[in-house]
Amino acid sequence: MSKAESKAPKATEIRAIKGTRDLVAPEVLLFQEVEAQAREVFRRYGFEEIRTPILEPTELFARAVGEETDIVGKEMFTFLDRDERPICLRPEATASVARAYVEHRLWERPGTTKLYYQGPMFRRERPQKGRYRQFSQIGAEVLGSGLPQVDYELLEMLWTLLRACGLGDAELLLNSIGCEADRRRYTEALRAALRPDIERMCADCRRRYERNPLRVLDCKVEADQPIIAALPTMLDYLDEPCRAHFSAVRTMLDEQGLPYRLAPRLVRGLDYYRRTAFEFVHGALGAQNALLGGGRYDGLAQALGAPAQYSEGIGFALGEDRFVIAMQAAGRASPPRGIAAYIAALGPELLPRALRLARELREAGLAVEVGDAQRKLARQLELAARTGARSAVILGPDEVAREEATLRELGTGNQRAVALAALAGELAQPAKAKP
Numbered sequence: 001m002s003k004a005e006s007k008a009p010k011a012t013e014i015r016a017i018k019g020t021r022d023l024v025a026p027e028v029l030l031f032q033e034v035e036a037q038a039r040e041v042f043r044r045y046g047f048e049e050i051r052t053p054i055l056e057p058t059e060l061f062a063r064a065v066g067e068e069t070d071i072v073g074k075e076m077f078t079f080l081d082r083d084e085r086p087i088c089l090r091p092e093a094t095a096s097v098a099r100a101y102v103e104h105r106l107w108e109r110p111g112t113t114k115l116y117y118q119g120p121m122f123r124r125e126r127p128q129k130g131r132y133r134q135f136s137q138i139g140a141e142v143l144g145s146g147l148p149q150v151d152y153e154l155l156e157m158l159w160t161l162l163r164a165c166g167l168g169d170a171e172l173l174l175n176s177i178g179c180e181a182d183r184r185r186y187t188e189a190l191r192a193a194l195r196p197d198i199e200r201m202c203a204d205c206r207r208r209y210e211r212n213p214l215r216v217l218d219c220k221v222e223a224d225q226p227i228i229a230a231l232p233t234m235l236d237y238l239d240e241p242c243r244a245h246f247s248a249v250r251t252m253l254d255e256q257g258l259p260y261r262l263a264p265r266l267v268r269g270l271d272y273y274r275r276t277a278f279e280f281v282h283g284a285l286g287a288q289n290a291l292l293g294g295g296r297y298d299g300l301a302q303a304l305g306a307p308a309q310y311s312e313g314i315g316f317a318l319g320e321d322r323f324v325i326a327m328q329a330a331g332r333a334s335p336p337r338g339i340a341a342y343i344a345a346l347g348p349e350l351l352p353r354a355l356r357l358a359r360e361l362r363e364a365g366l367a368v369e370v371g372d373a374q375r376k377l378a379r380q381l382e383l384a385a386r387t388g389a390r391s392a393v394i395l396g397p398d399e400v401a402r403e404e405a406t407l408r409e410l411g412t413g414n415q416r417a418v419a420l421a422a423l424a425g426e427l428a429q430p431a432k433a434k435p
């Protein structure tokens with residue numbers, strides 16, 4: 001078959017849906033690593049896991065994230081369920097966590113509510129590197145406290161997590177987008193500033209100008225950038241409490257020596273944000289350079305039914321897919337498969353003994369593969385090397401009669417006889433040089 005022929009999909013072949021992916025090793029091992037690092041860091045900061053449904057009522061996101069946002073307006077996978085109710089695949093999880101907080105009155109539990117989650121999110125965006133229609137997020141939310149210290153600790157936690165993943169060279173972009181009153185005043189100021197130029201701007205900006213001028217700051221069209229650069233910034237429109245809150249967060253970051261860059265045009269693509277807003281960006285990512293994003297969303301829980309005094313909140317979500325791209329670019333190797341031994345039995349009559357040995361070694365915590373006992377030893381050793389196993393355990397009839405095996409180091413080819421009973425101990429210390 002020619003190369004071109006072998007590449008062409010067969011008529012019966014079924015492919016993954018556009019913008020979705022299958023993740024296998026070595027990539028999937030880095031996903032596992034990000035998840036393990038995140039769990040460990042979250043534990044130290046007192047977060048507990050929450051698992052919310054992937055299917056949610058469409059109205060949840062319309063209310064929480066906002067009808068005018070790209071996520072809700074253009075990108076949701078939404079459909080009518082059999083009972084004609086609109087449901088969707090969640091595009092993000094902050095709204096779900098806030099819904100669960102209200103549904104289960106989680107504020108009645110002692111202390112601040114600190115929850116983390118991991119899982120797939122769905123947005124019907126144009127796929128490109130780092131942007132998929134199904135992607136994985138890890139996120140955390142703190143509900144029930146408005147203290148600037150909480151913002152600081154969340155950002156500190158993120159620096160810790162980034163460093164643990166080898167991404168300490170990310171950059172933190174920080175802004176405050178104030179409270180609702182600030183945003184109203186700022187929106188008016190933006191409209192006034194845009195008025196002389198709006199007819200020259202792109203169609204999206206003209207639409208945003210009418211409906212939500214703040215979104216103009218998200219515009220990526222090259223020709224619009226000089227106009228956008230000259231617009232007033234949100235920070236000039238903060239009222240006194242919002243200004244004091246932001247200043248306290250910045251002071252703590254400065255005192256603790258955590259770096260950030262003020263990004264007065266960072267508005268984030270979701271409507272629930274109030275006050276602190278941030279993103280961590282990374283150079284290895286290209287156009288989709290946000291590793292993670294988040295911010296404060298005081299009032300969101302109240303809009304979903306929580307009492308006002310419990311409705312402050314702040315959180316973030318990181319894109320696992322983007323973490324993995326940045327980690328690969330930083331040369332972070334996937335952890336090796338770590339197979340301790342490949343058991344090569346010399347003949348089918350020894351297979352039961354080989355399987356029993358494998359079971360004992362696995363019970364002792366070792367990763368073990370069993371070869372095809374019908375194959376010749378040379379072939380089994382070849383296959384053993386391909387699995388990346390550190391050693392082969394060769395079981396021949398004479399050795400088994402003596403309750404022994406030949407332990408062969410696959411790297412060096414050195415081999416020696418070892419009592420079967422001592423194998424687990426021997427295999428558990430591969431690094432030690434043996435005579």
Ligand code: HAM
Nearest residue numbers: 092094131132135290291292293294295315316317319
């Ligand atoms: P977001 O900025 O929409 O915020 O998404 C957070 C992160 O998810 C992004 O920085 C990016 O790394 C990743 N991400 C978003 N869309 C895609 C995509 N199509 N493909 C791959 N990765 C993507 C939120 O979702 C908020 N819920 C964050 C938050 C939590 N704010 C407060 N609490």
